[in-house]
Amino acid sequence: NSVIGAIFGGVFAGALLLFSVPAIIFARRHCRKRQDLLFEDPEYHLVQLKRFSLHELPAATDYFSNKHVVDSGGSGRVYKGHLVDGSLVAIKRLKQGCTHGGMLQFQTEVEMVSMAVHRNLLRLRGFSMTATERLLVYPFMVNGSVRSCLRERPESQAPLDWGVRKRIALGAARGIAYLHDHCNPKIIHRDLKAADILLDEEFEAVVGDFGLAKLMDYKNTHVTTAVRGTMGHIAPEYLSSGRASEKTDVFGYGIMLLELITGQKAVDLARLANDDVMLLDW
Template identity: 40%
Template structure:
């Protein structure tokens, strides 16, 4: 079989003949480890279903064991999807040289014929979605200490992407299934296929809407105006999921057709906020849990310019400080009503792309 990844000279030849994807950067591919298709096929026992870890919008992830006994996560991209190729290239470009304790590390790739494969570090406890939101047989009992650690770890990873990297990165798909957990349940942000680079001199970019129902910031869902604050909104929703133990995409909250953000805000206005807490948590510090929920409200405010930076979120979560609730305004949200009231249930937690989505947005209280 031919070499797993094209060298830069081969890429030039392919480009001249019109056979290579225009976005493939030979120098970039030369800078990361290459695996042959046969290597990864052997590592995953021919991509056997028993090694399947999950499936996303652009491919399937398998557990693999390399010859030296190193376990890896092998993400195969759909060969039929042109979009999948773009996401593959974006993911390589975005995180090939990124290193942070709360970001999944990309180990290498394979480009062999129609095959597009990414190889990541393997995280033993799979995703936060599986640990927290799936059936009880796969759930992990998470006490408040673990949940708060997960919230803070994700916040630190996002703060690094948003404020420390140059250029900054907006992830665009922060959700429970893209938060992976290691042996000690430390969180790592994964799946950068939808990510976008954000130079300092740009305040926003206009882009086709891509993300997941239940997590999309209203201003992004309405007009495709993307800023770093879209990730902040998604993170706020994630906090509410971690505390409630329920999915944001389910609309039946409090016996009515409400989204998680709506229901949580209603409880806040009625002074019943602790009713949001997952009943699986028998004991928890009331004041700290309430502070985390209110941080989620700051992150999900309807006006994006009122949401904090992720470094500020880290500070609010990690320090026992009193939040200025007088500055807090109601959250924004949108509902995908293309297919009626049940549309969110149909899309669930899978990535979706929408060019135009009807939205509902709460009124913002003026300063």
């Protein structure tokens, strides 16, 4: 009887497992589908921004093809895309991994960032979000960034003259000053570098990726205190204490200014032999 009972129990447990796995998979897919529909609901649209559909932005980038990647960083990848109306845009695909609560916080922070409107700040054109995706849509800057103009320009393109470099420096300073002095609450960039200073058709400086530190600065539903930034651009006091302030951005701006003037990288291993890998030591 004990043997028969053990056999019966094993068969029952196996059957239960066999039927429960498909049920769990179905439930997870159904839940994800409901979340996607929830976040696509028109009632979730932000007042100031266009809400792109779940399919519009993937279609604009050939479903996030690597051939359309124009930049990649700690917060995600940037893709060049063409919308159905023919306009050229830059689509920032943020790294995945947040909960429903995180999505609601993301929506709030996107609205906050969208209110920072200044000629020297990159204007957020729209967004898209689901339970698994967070996408930001910006105008595409045809002249790239300070980094690309300094170190990635084709030989046929003339280097930036000093008049243009001065205009870039002043424009970037105005944009950062607006984030610090005219936004409520104030926005600290926390990772200001040459790659974040974009250039429009007239080589006017446009500060990009502002607010991303705040948009990315949560895991699940609570705020993290991890230091964010790029080696060579992080202010020493921020690195040691984890406390960011306007001074954090001023330090990053100063490093960018040195790059703009000298053409050197903030961190360059080619200078290792001279013990001046960091631009501050160069």
